[in-house]
Amino acid sequence: MPMITIDNVSKWYNPTFQVLKNCTTSVDKGEVVVVCGPSGSGKSTLIKTVNALEPVQEGTITVDGLSVTTMKKDLPKLRSRVGMVFQHFELFPHLRIVENLCLGQTKVLGRSEDSARAKAMKMLERVGLTAHAEKYPGQLSGGQQQRVAIARALVMDPICMLFDEPTSALDPEMINEVLDVMVELAKEGMTMMVVTHEMGFAKKVANRVIFMDAGEIVEDAQKDDFFGSPRSERAQQFLSKILAH
Amino acid sequence: MAQPLHGLLTRALAAGGYVNYNWNWGIFWEQTPEATGTYFSTLMSGLGVTIMLALCAWTIAFVIGSFIGIIRTLPSKWPVRLGNAYIEMFRNIPLLVQLFIWFFVVPELLPQELGAWVKQLRNGPFYTAMIGLGLYMSSRVATQVSAGINSLPKGQRMAGTAIGLTTVQTYRYILLPLAYRVIFPPLTSEFLNTIKNTAVALTIGVLELTARARSMQEFSFQVFEAFTAATVIYLALSAVVTIGMRYAEQRLVIPGFNGGKA
Ligand SMILES: Nc1ncnc2c1ncn2[C@@H]1O[C@H](COP(=O)(O)OP(=O)(O)OP(=O)(O)O)[C@@H](O)[C@H]1O
Ligand SMILES: [Mg+2]
Numbered sequence: 007m008p009m010i011t012i013d014n015v016s017k018w019y020n021p022t023f024q025v026l027k028n029c030t031t032s033v034d035k036g037e038v039v040v041v042c043g044p045s046g047s048g049k050s051t052l053i054k055t056v057n058a059l060e061p062v063q064e065g066t067i068t069v070d071g072l073s074v075t076t077m078k079k080d081l082p083k084l085r086s087r088v089g090m091v092f093q094h095f096e097l098f099p100h101l102r103i104v105e106n107l108c109l110g111q112t113k114v115l116g117r118s119e120d121s122a123r124a125k126a127m128k129m130l131e132r133v134g135l136t137a138h139a140e141k142y143p144g145q146l147s148g149g150q151q152q153r154v155a156i157a158r159a160l161v162m163d164p165i166c167m168l169f170d171e172p173t174s175a176l177d178p179e180m181i182n183e184v185l186d187v188m189v190e191l192a193k194e195g196m197t198m199m200v201v202t203h204e205m206g207f208a209k210k211v212a213n214r215v216i217f218m219d220a221g222e223i224v225e226d227a228q229k230d231d232f233f234g235s236p237r238s239e240r241a242q243q244f245l246s247k248i249l250a251h
Numbered sequence: 252m253a254q255p256l257h258g259l260l261t262r263a264l265a266a267g268g269y270v271n272y273n274w275n276w277g278i279f280w281e282q283t284p285e286a287t288g289t290y291f292s293t294l295m296s297g298l299g300v301t302i303m304l305a306l307c308a309w310t311i312a313f314v315i316g317s318f319i320g321i322i323r324t325l326p327s328k329w330p331v332r333l334g335n336a337y338i339e340m341f342r343n344i345p346l347l348v349q350l351f352i353w354f355f356v357v358p359e360l361l362p363q364e365l366g367a368w369v370k371q372l373r374n375g376p377f378y379t380a381m382i383g384l385g386l387y388m389s390s391r392v393a394t395q396v397s398a399g400i401n402s403l404p405k406g407q408r409m410a411g412t413a414i415g416l417t418t419v420q421t422y423r424y425i426l427l428p429l430a431y432r433v434i435f436p437p438l439t440s441e442f443l444n445t446i447k448n449t450a451v452a453l454t455i456g457v458l459e460l461t462a463r464a465r466s467m468q469e470f471s472f473q474v475f476e477a478f479t480a481a482t483v484i485y486l487a488l489s490a491v492v493t494i495g496m497r498y499a500e501q502r503l504v505i506p507g508f509n510g511g512k513a
Contacts, residue, residue: 059409082415082416083415085414086415090410097410098407098425098429099507100429100508109424110415110416114416142507144505144508159414
């Protein structure tokens with residue numbers, strides 16, 4: 007059963023610039039889909055349309071059977087069930103780590119302060135950051151901040167998770183601590199859509215790989231097919247460049 | 252006071268028509284002809300009015316300025332245009348003109364009875380000055396608030412939205428707490444401007460500090476003492492506010508954010 011469906015989606019930033027061109031794909035429940043492609047190809051835009059952070063002009067998107075593209079009033083509730091992790095973490099700098107994890111729980115889900123806190127501490131333990139609960143984001147390393155950001159999404163009990171280049175702002179030595187958390191999540195059966203150039207991660211846990219170029223989904227293939235013999239020339243070029251690194 | 256300086260000032264005053272100026276620093280403890288107390292106590296009551304007026308005007312400026320500043324950062328077009336128009340209007344008309352409009356023109360435009368009631372309000376000039384100055388300063392507060400919100404990383408708004416916060420909640424819990432910290436120093440100087448601008452209120456008859464200094468000069472002819480006192484009091488007031496704001500600013504520092512050490 008598809009958790010996320012993206013059907014014929016087009017988006018323009020202005021009348022002359024089309025950033026997404028008839029994109030169609032879907033993500034099944036429990037599936038991990040990696041989205042890659044050159045800079046400016048529309049990966050971030052596509053992933054942000056899934057929880058309506060970016061509106062689209064054409065096409066429909068559904069999450070768990072609900073149409074995101076036509077929904078208005080219940081959008082915040084739906085968004086709270088779709089976890090999102092950003093390239094630059096975007097933790098709230100004026101809130102302590104534990105407060106970062108409680109804000110959505112209390113204000114959106116209506117949980118009590120106590121139960122939110124308990125849940126937050128449990129999730130911090132899971133990402134190995136219990137000792138940092140009372141610190142502020144600015145006092146943590148990039149890798150730690152990104153793990154907190156993942157925990158902030160997880161405390162909301164998401165039905166799926168979106169990642170937009172979660173490791174590309176990190177120093178190389180911190181990439182693995184974040185990828186490890188993501189691998190574990192994938193193994194637990196979380197539905198995930200991940201924009202990343204970490205092909206090691208893709209090979210390890212992805213079910214499918216989507217390759218985008220110039221706003222189009224050029225290739226949408228099972229992992230082994232994608233890495234074995236990408237059909238399009240553009241994907242081949244992209245892969246040889248990125249794997250050469 | 253140093254003798255050479257006194258001599259210099261006496262000469263300068265003489266040149267301005269004050270021949271044989273008699274220095275009298277004890278004047279502050281003398282009774283005013285109106286028998287309302289000493290000159291010192293009238294200056295103090297002027298200071299009280301100045302502080303009251305500044306606080307009331309600032310409250311208006313802060314509340315309305317924040318509202319206008321916020322709507323200018325909303326994603327839709329009309330609130331932004333409305334906010335911009337508001338700012339252009341109140342920022343570009345001289346404060347004195349605005350005060351005269353509120354005091355002399357607006358009551359005439361009101362329905363007759365309401366206008367008459369306004370004109371004979373006991374503290375009418377004070378309320379007028381409070382509103383006039385408050386609205387004038389609100390345009391400046393609004394500019395700062397918008398700038399503060401716009402200075403935040405775009406991702407902050409997105410992160411708030413993504414965890415399911417509504418627009419109002421995103422402002423309330425994320426954008427505003429951050430923005431006010433960012434603009435705390437410029438807001439402090441706008442508050443100091445508000446204090447200084449209260450002096451304009453004397454033109455519509457508010458007996459604030461400058462008005463009191465002027466009436467002291469008129470009754471006692473001790474112009475130099477009167478305005479020295481006013482100057483010193485204004486400076487002291489600014490110093491107190493500046494020190495208080497510094498202290499508050501330090502308390503708002505977050506480790507790893509606004510100048511806080513990580
Ligand atoms: N708000 C915006 N207004 C106008 N153009 C935009 C806007 N946001 C993004 N774009 C443009 O849309 C295109 C796709 O952007 P997007 O961020 O989705 O690309 P991306 O594939 O994520 O690239 P990267 O790998 O650099 O993150 C780019 O050309 C970008 O310049
Ligand atoms: Mg991107």
